[in-house]
Amino acid sequence: MLVSAASMMIADPAPAEGSRHGGIQTFARTPANPGFPEGIAVHGNRVYVSGPATFGTAGKGPSKIFVYGTNSEDLKSTITVAGEALGAEHALSCVAVDGPGRVYALSTQLGLLRFTRAGNKYVQESYGAPLPDLPTCAAAAPGAACSPTPIDLPPIPNDIVFDEDGYAYVTDSFQATIFRYAPGGGAPEIWFQSEALAGGGPQPFGANGIRLDPTREHVYVSVTFSLADPSVGAVYRIPLVDAPEEADLELVHEYAGGQAPDGFAFGKSGKLYVTLAGANAISVLDEDGGEVSRIESSPCDEIPLDAPANVAFNDAKDTLLIVNHALLSGNADNFAVLKVRVGDEADPLEKPWLP
Template sequence: MLHSMLSKLSRSSGKGLVHGALVLLSAASALIAAPAEGSRRGGIQTFARTPANPGFPEGIAVDGNRVYVSGPATFGTAGKGPSKIFVYGTNSEDLKSTITVVGEALGAEHALSCIAVDGPGRVYALSTQLGLLRFTRAGHGYVQQSYGAPLPDLPACAAAAPGEACSPTPIDLPPIPNDIAFDEDGYAYVTDSFQATIFRYAPGGGAPEIWFQSEALAGGGPQPFGANGIRLDPLREHVYVSVTFSLADPSVGSIYRIPLVDAPDEADLELVHEYTGGQAPDGFAFGRSGKLYVTLAGANAISVLDEDGGEASRIESSPCDEIPLDAPANVAFNDAKKTLLIVNHALLSGNADNFAVLKVPVGDRADPLEKPWLP
């Protein structure tokens, strides 16, 4: 899911990054810790298969009777078709419509990562090329407009001029917008996986500002995805963020939280849970129960954390599931059925048969996401 970055990454950190990422994740499968006591297997069903074009779905948002799924989030999109958002019904589970992104330079890397919805039901999507896009329903289709400018390409702090905005990463990497969450005032918080930064868009959009930075959010290894998923906690006191591959040890991934204040300090960063053995935490969502449902892309599982940050259980595939969990990327709730919807990213396998949204009963509903009414 990179915009004009493969050549830059090769210059910055050596060759074979894409291949290295697959090697890292493949090795992780042999290192995954045994499932926690109380793990739950089976019961995973197919909600909907997502089209192989563009494939590699990542983002998901539920609004009323609609489920939005975005993609592709992968490498190697240069020369391929445009990014898309697929619209499903929560009850019929049929593909109702497709939103096709316009304005991408298709000859270069292009992708959509994650999405969110506001009070009037408009859809916001993070484009690696175009920034934060907004889609408004108009009849049977959707109208696209630019809402927020693309994330800035920050120099590494070691090479930055005095007073210049910079990235607390050891090498200069391009911005990679990954996940998005609104607060009740309409600010949109966006993780940048390669620049160890959480940006914030003011209500109404425009240029993003740096909200929080820390070397702890920097990624490591051949595919240095650091800050990834982001959500507000049920009390709206903290912003939670996942780090997929830590800089200090790429086999370690973490869930952190940061006070939801206007200008948090780096010292305010607090570790909630740590995953070892290359389990690669990605997106997550809070249930109304207070539990946190975390996708583990390297472990092909969903980790369920209790309110104290301990792992209460796991959701894993069984041989009788039609489609196995395959690098799950994000989750959302179908409240009416108390099921968890899981986006099967299938990034490692690349198996188009596994591009899907899966569902599993969890007896929980969503902690309602903030859906502000924005200008």
């Protein structure tokens, strides 16, 4: 892995003694069709939850976004994605929202979609082209765009975040790349690549979650299964500049033992709440990258944490919302959004006003 050694911050993967929390409640169960929810975004009085984020979807129904209320926690409406070739693999990973409240979703087939609310319905349009399928750099022609991975894998768009200028940053879990869409969408461009973002193991998910830090000076990205050792995952950060270099990559925190960091969110406190799909827990990091606490299920919880994928703050209810992906168990009873009080609020995401 190529890491800036001068500023590396490796924290002890073990949480502080006596810091585990219970009291996880159910916010909403998500329908088994299509199941495997992953993305979540909160805007105004609405919570958007997207899926399915899984393989084996060929021949099954369309991808969907479920719209819940932040206060009543009821299912207000369902957005069904149009235009997917249902006979082939199709999935919807993560979502984001802009200033006017339009919803953006990453489709493995269709690229970056945008949904505009019209009453209780949403109008779908194409915002950004699908991610390109890059050859490995070993096989690419000199000077051609390529992927710094040892084997040729297709693109897998995973998570998305906006900056204040309206650029959308998207992680590609199979191509060790962070792409960027310009304000207004169109074709994605390569923003950052590194072999450190490549995945390894049977399901080689590398670059996964992505967010801006509260100072808007860095882009944070998680790697779920590292190429060098798939039992190790990590959170990195990259300077938020137009053209960062590979040497700019900094390690914030490393997770050993197959804990599999996935999505994350910054709190107003500066703490980082990281989902651990392999450990069925939420790891809470301080501003220096040290783990200060861990949120885990207790026997009293109605639905246990099951491969949590993403988190978002519901400030209206003073809770952290957790998407139960249940990817490894496949247990439809655990497809849900959970909630827990953490004594923190959201570091507000950028929601630019886009063309």
